[in-house]
Amino acid sequence: MKRPVTRRLLAALATTAAVAAIGVALQAPQASAATGGVTGFATQNGGTTGGAGGATVQASTGTAIHTALCTRASTSTPIIIQVSGTINHGNTTKVSGSSCNTAADVIELKGISNVTIIGVGGGAIFDQLGIHIRDSSNIIIQNVTVRNVKKSGSPLSNGGDAIGMESTVRNVWVDHVNLEASGGEAQGFDGLFDMKNDVQYVTLSYSTLSNSGRGGLIGSSETDTGNSFITFHHNLYQNIDSRTPLLRGGIAHIYNNSYVSLNESGINSRAGARAKVDNNYFKNSKDVLGTFYTSEAGYWQVSGNIFDNVTWSSPGTDTNPAGPNVQSNTTVSIPYSYTLDAASCVPSVVAATAGANKGLQVSNGSCTPVSPSAGPSSPAPSASPSRSTAPSPSASSVPSPQPSSSPSGTNLSLASDAGADGSSKASGTSYGNVKDGNLSTFWSPSGVTGDISVKWSSAKSVSRIVIREASGSTGAIGSWQVLNGATGAVLKSGSGAGTITFTATSTTKVTFRITSSSAAPKVAEFETYAS
Structure with missing residues (x-):
């Protein structure tokens, strides 16, 4: 269902622009790839290391990014691409080579593996230019901003998605990024973080998603249910109409996220999807969890969430909100270890850590930001730490098998x-x-x-x-x-x-x-x- 962007979303853009301008002045000097910090489902299926162990190159244009990909020895040769400056249509051309398949209107990661793209220096901004991942695996995107990618109007890129994944994608970690739009579909924008047609083992962590009609989807239709095993944690969703995310089929783990001003709906689990929703903070929002705009039910397991000034619609034929008395209607087993921050501190710890140019800070499990090298500390008792175990044989929809840790080294x-x-x-x-x-x-x-x-x-x-x-x-x-x-x-x-x-x-x-x-x-x- 196509839904117009709300007036509230558009009214917030002037304020957001002013805040963004201040943020540029305060950017951290430089970040380095922190592949050891990968979390969530991206740790499974052999793990996600990106370009670790490969050559490190610098790029300040989209053409230079494509050139780095195309001059590798093979499509799987590891590479770390350090990006600075503004990447846009004017400096992004197609580059040809045996180890790449690029295009002029998008950063194209197609048919490749073992790549890290990380922002360094004064920051990396992909302006009106999306990042497209297709038929690829073992990708890390870190410390960048992707903004105002359009599917209608001009210029066009990536179907309007800030970051889009499709067609047999495995093991992607997107971390400490800013994904931004300036409105909804009527203004020419689509999703900020979309996955479709067989995408699995993805983690989105410590990122901001803002000022958009659509946060992101997992599955493009009620029959596209093969996308699964996606983790969202310590992200800020702000001034979003819907899809935080929309999940069709599959498994998602959603924990320690801060949601502010979800204008129409939030986590939309449908078409048999199952979401584990732990210790999130929802504020000034509507219908933050449930099955919406369809009669095809989805399911959720909830614990420790805080609902602050959240309103709920009445149930209907295509509306099944989880609240106001939010209860679990399924169970979901998680195969990896994780530690929960207390929901009460999620807004503050996410504000301090999420997004690009924050020094890649993370939470230490006690609601305290730390640098990645500092490592985790013991969680506070109030944080309700959870260390999951492998699922029982009856949990057939969870990936299998479940090794106690992700393998290291070369397969x-x-x-x-x-x-x-x-x-x-x-x-x-x-x-x-x-x-x-x-x-x-x-x-x-x-x-x-x-x-x-x-x-x-x-x-x-x-x-x-x-x-x-x-x-x-x-x-x-x-x-x-x-x-x-x-x-x-x-x-x-x-x-x-x-x-x-x-x-x-x-x-x-x-x-x-x-x-x-x-x-x-x-x-x-x-x-x-x-x-």
């Missing part, structure tokens, strides 16, 4: 000389699916037991593997053995999927042998690591 299964084979494969599955980096594809044996192997043309030292089950099959794998596939020696025995460690072994083949299962096992990824 040897993705090496150029890596291959895969096995004892048998069920119809429609493939051995190679366990090493394609895609959790939506998998291998199954023809029965309930069988072997799956990763192999190389030359020997590798392996001491750790990660077995990731496909969605809907969590907990199916029972007992197993890990074998040195070259000699048949048993390296480890146990039960259940996840992270498995053993004595470092030099071999050309590692085999995961499933000896029992409660249902047809589905192995989505078989990751191998040296340590």
Whole structure:
């Protein structure tokens, strides 16, 4: 449903412009990439490191950003691009190369991986120019401002989205950014942070989203429900009409965000979506949580939120607000550890930390801003800290498996000389699916037991593997053995999927042998690591 922007949103723009001008004068001198600080769902599925370990280059134009991408050795060669100045249509042209696929009207991250874009110096502003991520993985965007991106009027960029992701995107961390518009659809703007057509494992943290008709969506229609595992924490949503976010299908974890002046609706969970909503602060807003503008219900689990001067609509055919008596109607298991700030301090700690040019400060779990290098401290008892555990086998809609920590190092299964084979494969599955980096594809044996192997043309030292089950099959794998596939020696025995460690072994083949299962096992990824 297309909805006009409210008068209240437009009336706030003059004040916002004055505040922004002051903010420029107070910008921090320089920031450096803090890849070790990744949080939320972006820590899963192998983790998000961006361009860590790659070359660092500087760019002050969009063309220079594209050139840095296009002159890499390959589409996956790690790179950190430090950006300063104003990036706009006048200095952003298409650049061609074997390691890129760019366009003139947008910062295009298409068909690539292992990239960090970080603002440095006096700040990096993408003015009327959006950032588009498509068919890509392992991306970090940090310490930048993206403003006034239009889908109608002039100039046009990125379909009107400040940051947009679509079509098989995995592991993106967007952190300490400002996403801004100057109105709603009638003024030519669309979403500030949109995801559609198979986007998974994304975290938006310590960022500001302001002065827009639409904060962002997860899923472009009621049938686009394959987008999932998105975390939003310590963000400021201010003067937004709706979609903070709109969630169609999938899982979202929404905690410690500050919401001010949500004019029409807020977190809109629909089409079977499930949102875990913890310790947020909602102020001077309307219908901040529920299912809106559709009869296709969504669900939520709530705890510790504060509703300050929030009004609620009456339920109707296409309106199902969660309040005024806000209660949970589902449960959502979170596979990673996190610490909650008390909701009462969220407005102050978010104001001190969220956005670009704040020195990449974060909360220490006790409502106190600290620099990233300071690390977390023990949370205050009042903050209701939560350290989640792995979901039970019944929580089939949560990603699987759930290793106790994200793997570090290089996944040897993705090496150029890596291959895969096995004892048998069920119809429609493939051995190679366990090493394609895609959790939506998998291998199954023809029965309930069988072997799956990763192999190389030359020997590798392996001491750790990660077995990731496909969605809907969590907990199916029972007992197993890990074998040195070259000699048949048993390296480890146990039960259940996840992270498995053993004595470092030099071999050309590692085999995961499933000896029992409660249902047809589905192995989505078989990751191998040296340590």
